[in-house]
Amino acid sequence: MNTNEPVIEVTDLRRVYAGGFEAVRGVSFQVGRGELFALLGTNGAGKTSTVELIEGLAPPAGGRVRVLGHDPYSERSAVRPRIGLMLQEGGFPSELTVSETVRMWAGCTSGARPESEALSLVGLTRRAGVRVKQLSGGEKRRLDLALALLGRPEVLFLDEPTTGLDAEGRQETWELVRELRATGTTVLLTTHYLEEAEGLADRLAILHAGRIAVSGTPAEVTASQPSRISFELPTGYFPGDLPPLDSLGVTGHEVVGRVLRLRTNELQRAATGLLTWAERTGVELRGLDVRSGSLEEAFLRIARDVSEQEAQETQGARKIQAGQARGSASAGTSEKEHVA
């Protein structure tokens, strides 16, 4: 089997809702066999709209989707038996029991696992006889997951699979997803939990306003973010009293009240320079906080940067290639200097 051949291939995908709202505006990415790809984004970024097109639940307004080499919408009978999916909100008749729900779904699924296996996968064995309406939110998510896994899918779509789960349930789901990936299942995950994406994904993309703002491995995306140092300015000192910030490798700073925040791409150099200065001057840097770039940082910055660019862009001009353009923008060029 050619493992380089993408299992999911999305090219310049667009989705326009009735009323003209453009929810997906030219999204492109590929997911290889056995890879776990996470789509992140704020609410309304277009995650679910994008995933629904890849699942074949709706035809795209433009662009192309291929799943396992087929168009998931027009060639659904070739694709559906080989994928499993979990919607953001599962829909099950509330008066059926867990067991009856699984049996019903199994009768509609090619190559379905036995009911007992499906339930034990997600830890619902003991709840088999319980009506769906009596399940907790987390248990409903797990039932949904059991149905997604019922047909031993080659490709698994998980739309916010751990929303509503407690910490333990979330850990168990992550473990299960890792095991599935280890056996070669390709997974497309959407989530708004950044730690979930960071811990599970081989690669991820952050969507904003219907476009991919940045993509890469979690390490790549994190590395593109500046590190931060913040501390309280000692009484009687001003930012100008510090060593020249350029010489510390600091790329930007801002003052909020007495707190000084520095951004740098060279954390060790900046921190060493700052601490050496403090030592020599004999001052204490209260509330000192030193942290490397994080996915959360990337996420928040993208939301901010892109909406600023959006404002400047005003109308038209949607020659996107958004991925690259936005990606480099967030690598540091749009830093602003605020001096008190």
Place this chain on the structure above:
Amino acid sequence: MSAGTGTETGTSTAAAPVGATVTAVGRMTSLARAELTLLARSRATFFAAVFVPLVLPLSLRSTVEDMDLKEAGLSIGSVILPSAVGFSLLFAVYSALVSVYAARREELVLKRLRTGELRDAEILTGAAVPSVLIGLVQCLVLTVACAALMDVGTPQAPLLAVVGLVVGLVMWPALAAVTASFSRSVEGAQVAAMPLLLVSMLASGTVVPFEVMPDRVATVCELLPLSPVITLIRGGWTGSLSGYEALGAVATALAWTVLAVFAVRKWFRWEPRR
């Protein structure tokens, strides 16, 4: 484009893509079994579906006895029997299914089912099976009961009666799906079902036979969706339907069915309005 051709070539075929191994009938059977369980658990819907059509024909008897039927060449039984079948289609099939479709939509069940291997038509058909079966059994029971208790005699043209029943059992689920599209909730669905229920009970020859109506009124009323079913079944017993009249009734029924299927394809809502 190049990627598209790439998937066709070489090693990937070794993966021997597994196709669907469940059939459409298998899928619908599975869904129908779940729906039957749900129907049995939904007491109110179940009793309305099963008992209303059994009781209504009895209440009709005194009204029918007061009619001047001899002149129209009808017996009490040949009026009540088709009406009983009509009530069964209205309550056990139509009204019950409007609720089922609306309830499954509001619970997001339809949306979830559409993500699997079931096709749209299979979902609507599978969900309709229990109600249609109840309707069928009910019609047979009512027919036997009427035959035994009301001296309707043997059907003169049984084929017409069978055709009438079959087109009724196909048309009314489709009309239920259309009606469910025009509601926002399960309660709203019952309200949405009222107009067609009332019109059908009053003007489709169930309570007042066409033969007793003024000609011009009867001509219009015969075009209502329940009318051809009543006409065909009554004709099946009396044997007084001409070939032309029978064809007209079948054509009317087919027209309603085609119209309903078209409307479902175009307007059926699979997700709640939010």
